[in-house]
Amino acid sequence: MVKVGLTGGAASGKTTVCRLFMEKGVAVSIADELAREAVSPGSPGFDAVVAWFGDGVVGVDGGLDRPVLRRKLISDPESRRVLESIVQPEVIRLMKVFLEREEASGAVMAVCEVPLLFELNLEAMFDVTLHVGVDRATQCARLMERDGVAEAEAMRLLDLQLPDGDKRDRADLVIENMRGLSELKGAFYKVFEKIVKK
Template sequence: MVKVGLTGGAASGKTTVCRLFREKGVAVSIADDLARDAVAPGSPGFEAVVDWFGDGVVGADGCLDRPALRRKLISDPEARRVLESIVQPEVIRLMERFLEQEAATGASMAVCEVPLLFELNLDSMFDITLHVGVDRSTQCARLMARDGVSEAEAMRLLALQLSDGVKRERADLVIENLQGLSELKGAFYKVFEKIVKKCSAHL
């Protein structure tokens, strides 16, 4: 089975690419979903986050208030390191379990969407790394629209991630998302065919 690690900066279009993979019948694991599972109410991860960050990061529904937590991460580099030390080991364990389960079903391909793939040096887990490329100004505008944050907040968040250029250099394949959905789909289908050929070579 070919294991694909999908990454890209915030608001680069990773979610759309995941949907396109699923439309092709490929199983996709989303790191953010796994991270939510790792800090679900009642879990050891949840208790550890609240112990460190305080009750202010708990929403009215009893779950973590992700926007409130994000604001703390932007303003405090140490807070980011603490959160990662709580969440990352469990996310990696869940990703490995997902890949093992897909391999056991006889799948030829499986995708893990990991925003911090290169930041955490997780690329060795995968046969192919795939980056969704977008320029910083477009990312900033999308983040402001999507999350309702200011330009300054959006830029601070983006500054926490490796640049698009660095990720392009490290990725095996790149999907461009600079001009909209039509371009993104066209780039995806070309990349998908390359991965299918690699799957065939694995048989």
């Protein structure tokens, strides 16, 4: 089975690429969904986050208030490190379970969407690493529109991430996503064929 690690910066188009893989019948694991599972109400992760950040990060629905948490992370690097130490080990464990399950089922390909793939040095988990590339200005505009944040907050979030150029250098394959969906789809199909040939 070919194990694909899909990465890219915030608002680069990773979700759309995941959907394109799924349309091809490939099982996809989404890191953000695993991260939510790792800190779901009642989990040890949830209790650890609330113990560190306080009740102010709990939303009206009883789960974590992610916008409030994100603002804290942007302004406090130590808090970001603490949250990562709580969430990341569980996310990695869940990804490994997903890959093992897909391989046992006879799947020929499985994709894990991992925004921090290179930051966490997880390349060894995958046969192919795939980066969704986008320029910083486009990323910033998409973040502002998607999350309803000001430009300064969007830029601070991008500053926390490994630059696009560094990710490009480390990835086996790159899909460009700077000109819209039709270009993205064309780039995806070419890359998909390369992966299939593996």
